[in-house]
Amino acid sequence: MTAYLLKRLAIALITLVLASMVVFAVLEIIPGDPARLMLGMNASADQVDLLRNQMGLNAPLASRYLHWAGGLLSLDFGRSYTYSVPVIDLVRERVVVSLPLALIALALSTIIAIPVGLFSAGRHGRAGDTIAMGAAQLGVAVPNFWFALMLIYLFAVWLRLVPAGGFPGWSAGVWPALKSLFLPAIALALPQAAILARVTRSALIEVLNEDYIRTARAKGLPYRAVLWRHALRNAMIPVLTILGLQFAFLLAGTIIIENVFYLPGLGRLVFQAITQRDLIVVESVVMLLVAAVIAVNLLVDLSYAVVDPRLRSRQ
């Protein structure tokens, strides 16, 4: 177990260092000058150069990388070029939107997907399964921005139950804030639930064909008990893998949904920073996200060990 853990940790660290180099290099290569972007079309070349100096952009590449990476080590993420506030402040403002949203969506998606998967696998090949999987297929196929807009027209424009978009901030109260996350969470959760349901179903079906399931049935265990106690637990590994991937996506890959609901989430922060060439924000936020994804993967790896005792005993 310790060896397993140490190996995972070492891989995580190496990934972080490599990612920091790749992120920095890629942003250096893409064309576009943050200073020119800020000053626009009427500014002279001298003025642009002056601003580049003020922003510290004229320093050599290696020294800028070391300065930035060194800052990261001491948890100093630098200052935004455009907003001129510490990057960490920007991230903090966005995380309080993105993290609850991701968690709610993930919870919704799990609550929907696991029962549907169980239901379908139990009725493998029968009408119920076909209908459930047809619905899941639809859930995967429908573009989420379209689905989001339909939700807005139904719940915000027609029924006026929730706002059409925006985020009032947690300072406006927990209920108004949650209300504004309600539609985006559904819009995010349903396609994820559809994927998760399909994975759960196929993993279960595979497990249900195993010999030990037949044995369990043969010794007189009711089908339901076999499904829950033996099959589901063994089918959890692919399900957990997908859940881990989905969480990473929900944290920052939700730019489209954030745009449709004009939510100030992490995805939009990164996107806006890229278009404004606010390099320091992009670099630092991407690194934070890389760290988050690695942490989630680590957790998923650990959870394998929890559901599968063989991984625990194997040294």
Next chain:
Amino acid sequence: MKLWKTILTAAGLILAAGTSAFAARTDLVIGIPLEPPHLDPTAGAAAAIDEVLYANVFEGLTRIGPNGEVLPDLADSWTISDDGKAYTFKLHTGVKFHDGTDFNADDVKFSLDRARADNSVNAQKGLFAAIDTVEVVDPTTVKIALKNPQSSFLYNMGWGDAVIVAPETADTNKEKPVGTGPFKFQSWAKGSSITLIKSDTYWGAPVALDKAEFRIVTDAAAAVPALLSGDVQAFPFFDPDSVAQIQGDPRFKVVIGATEGETILSMNNKKSPFDKLQVRQAISFALDRKAIIDGASAGLGVPIGSHMSPATKAYVDLTGLYPHNVDKARELLKEAGLESGFKATLKLPPPSYARLGGEIIASQLRDIGIDLEIVPVEWAQWLDQVFTKKDYDLTIVSHTEPNDIDIYSRKDYYFNYDNPTFDKIIADLNLTSDEAKRMTLLGEAQKILADDAVVGFLYELPKAGVWDAKLEGFWENAPIQANDLTKVKWTE
């Protein structure tokens, strides 16, 4: 059932009576498509900065009115010396900055000197280029000496980049803007909204609104439901393509106005074959402006034949010079020795007028044998590759700065256009203050650009404004990109 109906009706009546007894609303949520990078109009080119702060939070010596006219602002009046080189501004008294400090002539000197200093990063530094000295005569009088007469000086002082700031707060305006305007800054929830509230110490006519929130709604598809649900009550710059969804709804007012955005198909005048006049003219003949406006701006723009807004007095209609004529275009290409056509690239920045317009133009030019490869680019790439390095054949962009025909005389500008006759006219124009003479010169300038077919002149970008029918006082046109809220109020 009947009883219920009666009760509900009665309740409705009471509610209705209740609401009409209250005074008109004084809060407003305005949707803006882009978030400003910061809140200092003197330190950035982004139009979004002015869209929030101009005339609301910050004021200049002069200001630009709803139809592009120059109006007095912090300067109550002014006199101009006979040689046109000295401007004496008489300032308003009793003006306070939002932090409580007094405004006086020293602040004017500070602001103008700061904007034109060697280390200034003012995005429109050129506005101040003619200033020689700024002298404080007394606390309410400022005398500005120019190096040479400049007819556009009062207009220049009305730009957002020329607003007056206080020395104590100039460096922190990016985060916490402090101006002299009728609204003061309250809060900025990044990525979400910027809130302004009424300033109690305002020197001028008080505003009707107590609170104005600018909400950032980037996605055009999200703007419609935001409006329909009542979350946002006004989108002064609405996506033209979405106008049709709102137009028939009596709860909203749709106002189509003009901007200062000349949308053009820029050509690299030094790059073969665009260095040949016949080729540029052929392209101009091949363009079907009507189809481009229909496809790229939902049919709302006004065609142009040169670089001047049809809403301005100086406008000369030159759209007849190159009517849509494919045969003529082919003939000109043949004269240029390119009858079998050629290949070129068309770089398109992100706005929909460019991306949609680009597709249409590519198909129109294919009709005369020009095979365009479309290259979509981001703004940062566009500024880098096209604008700065001039590495392009064709591109589409809207030049939104007001009165900017002089860009064609700028050395090293990305059109790569060089015409001494044109340069001379612009130089003369700058020194002429007689209105009639100015109009003649501006007319000549437009004519030369059209004759030379410097770029493909397409159309004036429309301003589609949409707001609650109970609101009034918004600008119909956009002579500058601003959302002046000083006259905005709810009528009931």
